[in-house]
Amino acid sequence: MAEKLAALGIDSVQDLLFHLPLRYQDRTRITPIGALQPGVDAVIEGEIKAADISFGKRRSLVCRIQDGTGTVTLRFYHFNATQQQNLAAGTRLRCYGEPRRGASGLEFYHPEYQAIAEQAPAMAESLTAIYPSTEGLSQQSWRKLTDQALTMLKPQTLVDWLPPELELAGEALTLEQAIHYLHRPPTDANTQQLVEGAHRYQQRLAFEELLAHHLSVQQLRLQTRCQPAPPMDDDGELATRFRQQLGFQLTNAQQRVSEEIADDLKQPKPMLRLVQGDVGSGKTVVAALAALKAVACGYQVAIMAPTEVLAEQHFNNFCQWFEPLGLNLAWLSGKIKGKRRQQQLDAIQSHEAMVIIGTHALFQDDVSYAKLGLVIIDEQHRFGVHQRLALKNKGRREIGHPHQLVMTATPIPRTLAMTAYADLDCSQIDELPPGRTPVNTVAIDSTKRSRVVERIQAACSEGQQAYWVCTLIEESEALSAEAAEVTCENLRNSLPDLKIGLVHGRLKAAEKTEIMQAFKQHQLDLLVATTVIEVGVDVPNASLMIIENAERLGLSQLHQLRGRVGRGSAVSHCVLMYQNPLGKQSKRRLQIMRDSNDGFVIAEKDLEMRGPGELLGTRQTGLMLLKIADLERDHHLLEKVKSAATLLLQQYPSHVEPLVKRWLLHGDQYAHV
Secondary structure, three states: OHHHHHOOOOOOHHHHHOOOOOEEEOOOOEOOHHHOOOOOOEEEEEEEEEEEEEEOOOEEEEEEEEOOOOEEEEEEOOOOHHHHHHOOOOOEEEEEEOEEEEOOEEEEEOOEEEEOOOOOOOOOOEOEEEOOOOOOOOHHHHHHHHHHHHHOOOOOOOOOOOOOOOOEOOEOOOHHHHHHHHHOOEOOOOHHHHHHOOOHHHHHHHHHHHHHHHHHHHHHHHHHHHOOOOOOOOOOHHHHHHHHHHOOOOOHHHHHHHHHHHHHHOOOOOOEEEEEEOOOOOHHHHHHHHHHHHHHOOOEEEEEOOOHHHHHHHHHHHHHHHHHHOOOEEEEOOOOOHHHHHHHHHHHHOOOOOEEEEOHHHHOOOOOOOOEEEEEEEOHHHOOHHHHHHHHOOOOOOOOOOEEEEEEOOOOOHHHHHHHOOOOEEEEEOOOOOOOOOEEEEEEEHHHHHHHHHHHHHHHHOOOEEEEEOOOOOOOHHHHHHHHHHHHHHHHHHOOOOOEEEEOOOOOHHHHHHHHHHHHOOOOOEEEEOHHHOOOOOOOOEEEEEEOOHHHOOHHHHHHHHOOOOOOOOOEEEEEEEOOOOOHHHHHHHHHHHHOOOHHHHHHHHHHHHHHHHHHOHHHOHHHHOOOOOHHHHHHHHHHHHHHHHHHHHHOHHHHHHHHHHHOOOHHHHHOO
């Protein structure tokens, strides 16, 4: 039994008490057979009038049971000789199950049953709990186990770690009451609330679970902040030279966020900051200013991006900005091999390279930094937290921990930022640079493809450029590339006088760069691409984007793609081409895209529609280990969770560890990422 329970992470009586029912059944009253409703669970009691083995498509044991108001059939496909004896004619039975329409009227398939002797057993006094289970543990076993655990439930065995001043929902709800109620709800319990997880006792436990998660992340933050980091305070001369050559003014938001970062970097403890900014809000310039601070103080900076295309684009941007300032840059990606790779590694180790840009190749074992002081991670949600940690560990002990700056153009809804990124301080670049125009978005049925092609012809003949994005359900790069090639061929036939380029994931990095450069320099009118262009490509003259099969993409991906246009002063358009018939979710997604250009609004809607797991990528967060709480349902608790965490850390520090342990079995592992 202990082994079976351990498979579910249950090692103690406390764990068992927190293993809560999935749902409940009402077995408190007997329903007359004549009053049974198909599909409605019921308890019946009656006498077996006949029991036979039926040889239809499958062999089954069929019992006819009667109670004076009617007759109903019990059917068992799996039975043995003992069961057959126990279910003989003349036996009185009490059964529980769901009657369904069958060959002979209403039938119960494999109901739970017990034989009744002279003295009928008492009816259940509370709703019957149905537990999440594993092979070899029946619901009866769970009820026996939890009955035993509930007899041990006393304040001394289950300590309530929440301080008394935290009255939830305006009333003191004790942990003991909540646990007892949820295992054995009284017959008058509001079953609708229980099913939805909205009952006040469920909310009491959800609150405590969210609090435990929040505390574990806060502990991690405190641990990290206790470690030393190199303080960086320079005279700002490099940054001034950089701004003079930029040729544009920073927006107020860029200015504000840069100052927040500069203040963090001056501290002798590691900066942990998340910068959120909508597509095109100018996060890269903010990152460049942070990098210059570190370089001016004699430290190296590592900048990590999730894809070759984006890393390469950062490399080109930073070379343009930093080489005139006399700074050396290194470039590392999985595709750089042999002698060239060795040269880059030597430059990093000897401190000849001050800024190192690349993909996750940056934290492989053979990469050794001379003096790593700042780590900048772009599009954080694309990396697992372990990867963030691996790069952080590249710092040298004698220098201290590198500062961390995390950037994302996928705005994270506040509810998720408060939980998934609770170890980071958040900054928002919440205004777009002047001259950026909102993108007009339309949705068009793919049968009107010829009209879309005419529109491209018209835009390009006026000197504009356009993207055509191909999306495929299959994740295979080979199939995506093939689909893009076919589309490109068709468009070349339809638009013979336009110069059309093609970019997809299977091209060599050098080829991709060459085509992207040609498009940037207006040697191409139209670029056909797979979603490799989703992140970070900047061509101000491109003012039209067609996204084929737009219904297949999520909101944040559509918003990322749309952000590739509207980067210049011309009015820009995004055409979402869809295949009919559209599902309800797809319709809603396309409508949201038409209604809003605001990444934060779109992110909130995305969370509503897809749930937190998909949005964050489950692999990257301990969040999805929630047992009782649900981030969408319970996000209204988060503000209170935050203030409760502060109260506990300041006034009840001894309560923190046991609370985290109760809810996060492997809490310490989670805390170290």
